[in-house]
Amino acid sequence: MDDLSQGQGFMLSETARLKERFKEYLASEGLKYTRQRKVIADVFFKEGEGHRSLNELLATAQVEYASMGYATVYRTMKLMTDSGVALEHKFADTGLTLYEPNLEGDHHDHIICLTCGRIVEFEDEGIEERQEVVAKTYGFKVRKHRHEIYADCIKPVCEFRH
Amino acid sequence: MDDLSQGQGFMLSETARLKERFKEYLASEGLKYTRQRKVIADVFFKEGEGHRSLNELLATAQVEYASMGYATVYRTMKLMTDSGVALEHKFADTGLTLYEPNLEGDHHDHIICLTCGRIVEFEDEGIEERQEVVAKTYGFKVRKHRHEIYADCIKPVCEFRH
């Protein structure tokens, strides 16, 4: 009984909270929570899924809603990004934009495995702090940043090689 | 008399050295140092120029070589990147690839001004070190990285606003 949110007497998962925030955002903008948007949100906020492209999201969404179009997923993910519940990443190797749920209090950066493409998240308070100092030194205020480490697995053979 | 390179009795600037290395790379691969490649190298390694797109490089190159084609600049910059004398950057805001001379011993990352688009270079040993530690912790060896800080000028009005 450690996370009774909204005083409603039941627990909302992190991702369920993001889905709620998305619905509230739509309402506040006079936009509609359509069947398609619900399916896309369900797919996107299904836990345990990491960084996915529009085509991956589309394919999964079409399982539940066969006529789903690419443009709908595209525009919905843009709305999610605008509302702050999703983050866009353009990694250097793929050339594709990947989307990730913007979990609260979970800021992190990424290590991209050059062997298998796997994406590992990391967080380092020391780097964050120095970054603020560096920006200030040059007369800037940090708004956002992108820090990606492209790396090889240390093990003799990458255990995730595909 | 502090930098007599190649034992030739005259000084080569940093960028002239990169141009030499590019010529050596071409020779070692059995490729040719054509008039076009020379013009592009001259333009690209002209000092004091920072991060430029293919179209900017093309426009400048055409001043000296009117019939220069985009594809030639594209392929030449790829050769420069492969040979290590140029670095490619795809910043998050532009969607364009920018090229920069890979000056020796001058590793740095970038602060991108969200107000005027200006790109400022920074280097921070502390961040570099922590990055190595972080990667090792997760079982990786750093090959390259990308660290970009998107920021606003602290002054009331950005002095570089355009």
Next chain:
DNA sequence: CTTCTTGCAAAATTTTTGCATTACA
């Protein structure tokens, strides 16, 4: 001379938009 390079134009990728139709609220 032979191989590599050029410049054009076309292909490939990925993102973005226009518009007639459909569906929310």
Next chain:
DNA sequence: TGTAATGCAAAAATTTTGCAAGAAG
């Protein structure tokens, strides 16, 4: 019932490639 959303297809924006003609070594 009016405004917003959808899905298609076409447009944009950028990168990449094929190929015939021309240049380099």
